[in-house]
Amino acid sequence: MREVLRAAVMVCRKDLRMEWRTKATISYVVPFVLIVVVLFAFALDTDPVLLRRATAGVYWITVLFAATLIAQRSAAIEGRDGVMDSLRLSGLDPAGQFLGKAAAIFAQLLLIQIPLGIGVAVLYGVSLERPGIGVLSALLATLAVAASGAIYGPLAAGFVGSEAVLPLLYLPVLTPVMMAATRSAESALGFGVGAGWHWTAMLGMLGATFLVLGTLTAASLLEHR
Amino acid sequence: MTEKATAERAALQGPLSTGSRATRVLGLASIASLALLVFYTFKATKPDVELGETVRILYIHVPTISTAYLLLLTNAVASVVFLVKKNRFADHLAGASAEVGLLLLGLTLVTGMLWGRPTWGTYWVWDPRLTTTLIMFLMYLGYVTLRGLPGEFVTRGTRAAIVGIVSVFMLYPVRQSVNWWSSLHQGSTALGRPLKAEISGNQELALYIGFLAFLILAVWLVVHRFRLAWLEESARETSLTAEIAERRAAEAPGSTTVRADVSAAARVSQGAGSPQEDTQ
Amino acid sequence: MRQATATAQATATAQATERAPGADSADARAMGGLALRFSNVVALSGGFPVLTGVDLQVQVGSICWLAGANGAGKTSILRVAAGLLQPASGTAEVLGMNLRSDLPAVRAAVGLLSHQSGMYEELSVAENLQFWGRACGAKNSEIAASLRRAEVSQRLEPVPFAQLSSGQRRRVSLAAMLVRRATLWCLDEPHAGMDAPGRDLVDGLLLEARDSGVTTLIASHDADRVASLATDRVWVQGGAISSDSGLSEGQTTTSNIGRAEP
Numbered sequence: 001m002r003e004v005l006r007a008a009v010m011v012c013r014k015d016l017r018m019e020w021r022t023k024a025t026i027s028y029v030v031p032f033v034l035i036v037v038v039l040f041a042f043a044l045d046t047d048p049v050l051l052r053r054a055t056a057g058v059y060w061i062t063v064l065f066a067a068t069l070i071a072q073r074s075a076a077i078e079g080r081d082g083v084m085d086s087l088r089l090s091g092l093d094p095a096g097q098f099l100g101k102a103a104a105i106f107a108q109l110l111l112i113q114i115p116l117g118i119g120v121a122v123l124y125g126v127s128l129e130r131p132g133i134g135v136l137s138a139l140l141a142t143l144a145v146a147a148s149g150a151i152y153g154p155l156a157a158g159f160v161g162s163e164a165v166l167p168l169l170y171l172p173v174l175t176p177v178m179m180a181a182t183r184s185a186e187s188a189l190g191f192g193v194g195a196g197w198h199w200t201a202m203l204g205m206l207g208a209t210f211l212v213l214g215t216l217t218a219a220s221l222l223e224h225r
Numbered sequence: 226m227t228e229k230a231t232a233e234r235a236a237l238q239g240p241l242s243t244g245s246r247a248t249r250v251l252g253l254a255s256i257a258s259l260a261l262l263v264f265y266t267f268k269a270t271k272p273d274v275e276l277g278e279t280v281r282i283l284y285i286h287v288p289t290i291s292t293a294y295l296l297l298l299t300n301a302v303a304s305v306v307f308l309v310k311k312n313r314f315a316d317h318l319a320g321a322s323a324e325v326g327l328l329l330l331g332l333t334l335v336t337g338m339l340w341g342r343p344t345w346g347t348y349w350v351w352d353p354r355l356t357t358t359l360i361m362f363l364m365y366l367g368y369v370t371l372r373g374l375p376g377e378f379v380t381r382g383t384r385a386a387i388v389g390i391v392s393v394f395m396l397y398p399v400r401q402s403v404n405w406w407s408s409l410h411q412g413s414t415a416l417g418r419p420l421k422a423e424i425s426g427n428q429e430l431a432l433y434i435g436f437l438a439f440l441i442l443a444v445w446l447v448v449h450r451f452r453l454a455w456l457e458e459s460a461r462e463t464s465l466t467a468e469i470a471e472r473r474a475a476e477a478p479g480s481t482t483v484r485a486d487v488s489a490a491a492r493v494s495q496g497a498g499s500p501q502e503d504t505q
Numbered sequence: 506m507r508q509a510t511a512t513a514q515a516t517a518t519a520q521a522t523e524r525a526p527g528a529d530s531a532d533a534r535a536m537g538g539l540a541l542r543f544s545n546v547v548a549l550s551g552g553f554p555v556l557t558g559v560d561l562q563v564q565v566g567s568i569c570w571l572a573g574a575n576g577a578g579k580t581s582i583l584r585v586a587a588g589l590l591q592p593a594s595g596t597a598e599v600l601g602m603n604l605r606s607d608l609p610a611v612r613a614a615v616g617l618l619s620h621q622s623g624m625y626e627e628l629s630v631a632e633n634l635q636f637w638g639r640a641c642g643a644k645n646s647e648i649a650a651s652l653r654r655a656e657v658s659q660r661l662e663p664v665p666f667a668q669l670s671s672g673q674r675r676r677v678s679l680a681a682m683l684v685r686r687a688t689l690w691c692l693d694e695p696h697a698g699m700d701a702p703g704r705d706l707v708d709g710l711l712l713e714a715r716d717s718g719v720t721t722l723i724a725s726h727d728a729d730r731v732a733s734l735a736t737d738r739v740w741v742q743g744g745a746i747s748s749d750s751g752l753s754e755g756q757t758t759t760s761n762i763g764r765a766e767p
Contacts, residue, residue, distance in 0.1 A: 007640075014625070014636050021627045021665070082621025085589055086681075089612050090640035151391060155384050159374050168370060169388060172363035176398040179406045202402055209394055217387045220308050224383035377551065461552065469547065469554040472743045 007096025008103060015074065015104030024073055025108045029066050030115050036062045037119045051124045056185035059120055060178055063113065063145065067174075068167050070108050071149030074101055075157040075225075088222060098150055098218035102211070105153075106146035113138065126189050133200060134188030140203035141181035147210035148173060151217070154225040177206055243452035251445040258438035265431035273428070279343050280428070286336040288435035289329045290358060292443045294396075296326035297365070299447075301393035304386035313458060316382040319389055321450035323368050325443050330362040353407040357400045364392045378458070539598075540565045540689055540720035541586060546595035548585055555581040557744035558595065563722065563737065568715055570731050571724040573741035579724035582741065583619070583691040586722055588612040600689055600720075613641070616687030618695055622678050626667035630657060630677050633666055638684040648684055655680035656706055671698040679707070690714060690721040696730060708734060 019025055040058045044050055078084060087097065120126060128134050148170065156166035180202040187196035266284045273280035303319035306312070337355045338348040349355070372385045541563035548556040556578050563569045571579040584590040586599055588611040597604040599611045617623075624633045630652075638648035652662070655676045661669065666677065675698050682690070690711075696704045704727075711721060711734055725731045732738075740747040 010636065010639060014628070014632075017632065018625060018627045077625065077627070080626065082619055082623040083625065085587075085617065085619065085621070086623035086637060088589060089587065089615065089617060089685075090637060091609070091613050091642075092640045148391075151387065155371070155387060165371070165374070169367040172360060172367055173391060173395055175360050175363075176395065176402040179402045183406065198405065199402075202398065202405075206398055209398070210391075213391050213394060217308065217390065220383050221387060224377075224380045377549070465549070465552070465554060469557040469744075472554060473557045473745055474743075 003093045004096040004099065007092040008099040010092065011097050011100025012103040012107075013100075015077070015101065016107060018077060019104070019108060025070060025111060029069050029108075029112055032069070033062050033066050033112050033116050034119050036065060037116065037123060041123060048125055052126050052189075053191065055120050055124045055126045056182045056189060056191070058124070059116060059185060060141070060181045062116060063109065063142070063181075064171060064174055064178060066112050066116075067105070067109060067145045067149050068170055070105055070112075071153035071170065072157075072163065072166055074105050074150065075153035078154070079157050084225070094218040094222040095215045097222060098214045099211075101153075102147045102150035102214065105149045106142055109142045109146055110139075113142070128188055129190030130188045133184060133196065137181060137184030137188065137196075137200045137203055140200060140207050141177055141184070144177045144203060144207040144210055145174060147207060147214055148177075151210065151214045151221070154221055157225065177203065180206070243449045243456065248445060248448050251441060251448065255438065255442040255445050258434065258441055262431070262434045262438045265427065265434050270427045270431050276344070279340055282336050282340040284431045284435045285439075286333060286340060287432060288439040289336065290333040290354075291436060292439040293326045293329035293333060293361075295440075296322040296329065296443060296447070297361070297393060297396070300326060300368075300389050304389035304393075307382055307386045308390075311379055311382070313378075313455070316378070316385075317451045317454040317458070318447075319382075319386060320372055320454055321447045323365055323372070323389065324450055325446045327362065327365045327369055328446075329439070329443065330358055330365065333358050334362060351407060353400075353403045356407065357403045360399050360403070361392075361396065364395065368392060538565050539563065540567075540600055541569075541722070542596075542598040543582075543585070544596050546585060546592045546597050548581055548590050549593050550581065550590065555590075555744055556585065556592075559585075559745055561739065561746055563720060565720050566715060566718050567736040568711060568721045568723060568734055570735035570738040571722060571741050572726075572728070572738055573747075577741040578744040579741050580619070580693050581744070583617070583693055583722055583724055586689065587615045587617045587691045589617070614687055615689045615691060616682040616685045618678055618682050618690070618692045620693050620697070622666070622674050623681065624666045624674070624677060627665060629663050629665055630669070631662040633677065634680060634684065637681045641685050643684045643686075651680045651684040652677075654683055654710070656702070672700055672703050675699055676703065676706075679710075683710070688719055690719055690723075692721060692723045692725075694725055694727075695723065696725065696727045704730060 037058065040054070040062075041051060044054055044058075078087065152166060152170040152173070156162050156169055159165055180199040183199045184196050184203065187199075262284065266281050270281070270284075272278045276283075299322040300319050303315045303322065307315035307319060334355065337352075337358065341350055341352070341355070342348050368385060368388050371388055372381065374381070376384070539562055541561060543559045543561040546556055546559040546561075547554060559578070559582060561582070571582060573579055581590060585592060585597060585604070588599065588604060588608050591605065600614050602611050602614075604611055623637075625636070628636070634648050634652060635645075638651070643651075657673070657676050657680055661673060661677075666674065669677065675695075679695075692707075695707045699707065708730060711723075714721060715736075723731060723735065
């Protein structure tokens with residue numbers, strides 16, 4: 001267990017340090033996220049009622065798009081110049097490597113949700129009515145998206161045109177996350193019927209499922225990605 | 226030389242076509258049971274009290290989705306076996322069952338939409354069952370696409386197996402969230418639950434014939450698809466054996482038996498020149 | 506979770522093995538002093554038979570030179586020995602351990618210098634070494650010592666790996682291999698891209714390692730250099746060993762062979 005944790009901390013710190021060096025998420029993904037928010041506003045027409053109603057959906061669709069970019073990059077940085085061989089020889093616990101990658105994706109997804117949240121709040125004119133459920137469900141949903149991203153990113157890496165392969169595999173699996181996150185967000189924004197705690201529970205269950213499956217398959221994935 | 230010949234003979238001992246007596250029996254059985262299903266669907270049953278004539282579509286629609294679920298379960302079990310054992314059998318079984326499963330999911334969607342047209346007046350309603358099937362269809366479409374991408378046997382199999390396992394664990398959450406999601410918008414309608422309609426007598430029999438027919442059909446298709454994949458792999462291996470022999474023969478002068486002589490000769494003639502000069 | 510603990514234990518054992526090189530060579534001596542025993546090893550890559558039946562035995566403490574043309578299968582032999590390419594058939598033992606069942610232990614005992622750097626381009630030299638060094642349980646002082654030993658100058662430490670010249674990259678990869686304290690070195694063209702002092706450094710390290718009981722597999726075209734270092738030489742042709750000869754038989758023949766190599 002200590003080995004798993006040690007590997008996870010090392011890999012996560014390494015990934016975040018690389019992100020800090022290249023600023024890829026901040027310089028590409030954050031502007032992308034803001035563009036999507038603005039484009040959706042035009043696509044849906046700038047009717048305030050409609051925009052407010054669509055906020056939760058737009059928010060999470062944008063997070064999913066950003067997640068495909070981040071998961072792709074997370075897998076790509078391990079796929080260059082013999083790094084995979086070094087990782088296989090390193091003795092770092094495979095499950096720990098998976099958890100570390102998932103943690104780094106989680107952190108980056110949280111990072112992009114700051115400008116995204118501010119963006120929709122300002123441009124779509126919404127406010128958080130129930131911050132408790134809003135924050136908790138967003139954290140759980142982000143965890144589920146990050147854990148599945150750490151599974152699917154490497155699976156789709158290394159092909160010609162892997163940019164297209166990842167969304168094809170990744171997005172259908174995320175539909176339950178999308179539904180649960182959107183409904184939770186709606187009730188957090190004051191649109192939903194009731195508190196929607198069952199949706200939050202669903203998010204927790206999905207996150208746990210992805211984490212467990214990723215941990216169990218990590219050794220196979222490291223060996224044969 | 227002998228190595229190559231033995232390998233070729235070994236490969237030839239396997240099946241040379243995807244058919245056999247058993248599959249022909251299966252094929253005939255599926256044709257017969259499908260014919261029986263057609264008879265029961267259109268002739269032997271009366272229109273439903275609630276659903277009218279459209280109930281007839283359900284004798285196909287319901288068996289296809291149950292058989293599809295069975296195949297996806299098979300895929301998941303085979304995927305787990307592959308991750309542990311890395312054997313060809315599990316990989317081909319996983320691939321074959323997912324492909325046929327995808328076909329049946331597609332059939333379920335089509336029949337569902339055909340049923341929806343007269344019932345709801347439109348081909349697509351975000352009915353929880355259909356929506357769940359659509360999401361599953363998309364998930365396994367990704368799986369089949371991934372299998373089709375080039376790669377080493379073990380690599381491709383491992384990637385596919387992981388996707389297969391994750392996908393099967395998503396079936397329940399997908400279904401549950403779609404149920405909650407649609408009850409939020411539509412409220413539960415009688416239309417969304419066609420099986421709640423009373424079925425009895427010949428209707429029930431027709432449904433069972435449907436289950437049987439599609440089960441036999443699925444097994445038949447899976448066996449053929451499995452054998453095809455097996456033959457492809459065997460063909461690759463046979464050519465590989467030939468390739469190994471060829472590579473050794475072409476680059477090292479002489480065959481395996483002569484190789485000992487070459488090394489001996491090389492040791493003797495080291496002063497005169499290197500073995501590499503022979504090939505240049 | 507159970508699987509995770511099992512892996513953790515395996516890693517722990519692997520590290521214990523790695524941290525005690527003496528124990529390893531004792532094991533190897535127990536199996537008749539062989540660091541490497543390949544018998545009819547066939548290996549595939551991308552569906553192509555890169556190895557077509559390799560029979561190879563390497564004594565502990567020897568420097569085995571794999572010679573042969575490009576594409577002959579030298580790199581593939583190194584990758585099988587390092588536990589990165591599983592044989593499709595045949596048996597392979599590395600340091601007395603089975604390549605399939607003791608894979609983590611084999612990998613922990615092996616150091617690989619391939620033609621790829623195995624480093625993160627975005628991270629600095631120091632950060633790369635920190636990551637790979639700590640991964641195999643090395644202390645900071647050991648990491649610093651490896652960098653000094655590979656003659657990576659201190660002013661390069663904060664420089665991103667991507668900005669290094671090819672010789673400098675080689676040295677950093679070499680340092681990352683040294684920090685593993687491996688008992689089997691797999692070197693793929695270690696002299697390539699190095700300047701004269703760099704090539705001398707590699708030679709010095711090789712001899713030093715041999716004296717401390719390390720076994721080395723070295724794939725090289727730099728015949729003049731390797732011929733004087735190697736204790737054994739095998740020709741790799743068409744994915745198999747075409748003949749082997751002990752260089753100890755006579756240095757004159759060795760240099761002759763050396764010149765025949767392009």
